[in-house]
Amino acid sequence: MDFEFGVEDEAFRSEAREWFHAHPPQRGDPRAWERELGAGGWVGIGWGAGGFGNRTASLTQQVVWGEEYARAGGPTRLGHIGENLLAPTLLAHGTEEQRRRFLPPIARGEELWCQGYSEPGAGSDLAGVRTRAVRDGDRYLISGQKIWTSLALDADWCFVLARTEEGSVRHRGLSFLLVPMDQPGRIEVRPIRQMSGTSEFNEVFFDGAVAHARDLVGAEGDGWRVAMGLLALERGVSTLVQQVGFAVELEDVIRTAVRNGAVRDPVLAERLVRQWAELRVMRWNALRTLGRTDDPGAPSVAKLLWGGWHRRLGELAMAVRGAAATSGPGPWDGAYELDDQQRMFLFSRADTIYGGSDEIQRNIIAERVLGLPREAKEESR
Template structure:
């Protein structure tokens, strides 16, 4: 794959820099660098307004396989999307709250939705006005997605679905306007059959309830969501075809967006490297010791592994079998990508606190009565605590290895 940046990419970079410099002012400047994983509680109102600012600039929906401008969006090449992501990270723009709608639901609607569904939902995403969350995991059906028990029954009076059940680990559910829900619409079905991909509005008092899940980092971006006869507006891909739609979405989650994710990883690694350099610089560390060869080796490995993840993502995209270039041709590629970045990010969190040494055991802000626990944590402490979950959410390592074993290597499946 030729991934060199060309003249068009250079022009885009200049335009992106100018736009970001001119628009990252006022409350957006105050939200700079805030709201990443483990810190989704930060500056939510400003970041939601920032989504609308991005929409007005046409920066949402760059990778949608649609004609440019159909819903107000630009259409950028893969290299162009990476250019934008690099500049976005370099300017420390606020963490996105519209990622799930733009990068997961929208491409799924392009691939599986009707034109009517696209016209209803894509404009709101492109304008940054409607936010989405993902209703997949359930108690007892997390990584084993085919075991979902949330059900939906079509109401003969109006033809709409009524959804009943529970979802868990739902990111951004308190701020989302809509949720795409995998539900069982055939009560006699088992496993992958009889599932449908439904679109549910979150603002249904008495029918949709969101309960935050407090994490060890003190924050609560994950939630439990309870549906009690909630109305579903549409079934994407048709009734009973939910498994194909849902798994297609997961492949998108680990496609182009992994390159963007890695830019954030690189920034976190740079911060850890800077902390290590401060400990072992020309003046020597404060504790009088020299460079730590073990930490040095771990830092080098982290850098090398990040480069490996980048080339793996590029190779996967180059081998794509789809016209849009987003769905991996190798059925095991998404699982390999998840195994790579989940373990890498968790090790980075461990390395971040190791570099800080004993100081990592204390918060960066002295604790006082009434101070929320999470406000006393530094960036490295949040990284360590939040990244403990990286090998679990989005499909645990065990499930990813099963997928590779059964679908790629052809090994016999587990007895059930």
């Protein structure tokens, strides 16, 4: 296959680079950066021609934009969940009224979203959701708990998978609701402090939180289909963009190995080469499957590949540094400080768990691709 980009793609790349030259990425105020991206026309470029986003880009141009964003040192996007997960879901399953209400503020970088899926008893097993939503006239009242909710402290809205049919089990009776986060006394967000010292993830508690009936996406009870369509969006272009960041981290580990002489260790040298080769294979695989909708196992294969690869990179970064990996970047003053490689090592321990654990991904491949018997479920569930 031809894995090169075309002439139009490279022209798009030049346009992106010129914009970054004139608008260096901001790290101090992430909300202001989202608004600047929106004003520049760079949010929603993959939504297609519908008047909801900004400029329109082909699939390969979306990859080019993501690559240039990573190379420019762009910070983690606060708007990622709204732009790349909710917006395509509304384009596929939402009403015209929902699209006109929610997509323009996302494209302008003005409204931020989080995802209310996982629960303490239903992480990778999403069909075990217990959060309830009871219809009350023209609204739903939501009660329950979500966990590992990324960026919930910053979000203006949350899309929530909740059970709307009393007595329903597994994937039946679930609905997909859009819920405003500014509901004091009804919604509480508690940050989860991780080993890396950061708190991207949160617990979210709903106590009679209100969602308007007009903000139900799809039909009542059809939430499982909508949710599965959204999960498929977490792969594809975002995987290729993610790999650019991985390459930057690998280059940093290689520079460390050259600087401290660890590269002369044949075992470590072999591991560095293997990481580089595996990253190239992941890129080719992602390009090969880009845009395909007829391969139910492709997203799971991609998740298995990058999750294990990144965790091994974190381990390799610590092995390259040896005993020096156990000390902080500056004099100890009681603060919990880590450098980039140490944070990467600690955070990457979760890569094979969040977003669907390795065990779940292997089950999907076994059942949906290989046609093996489904895993037996406990009757109580």
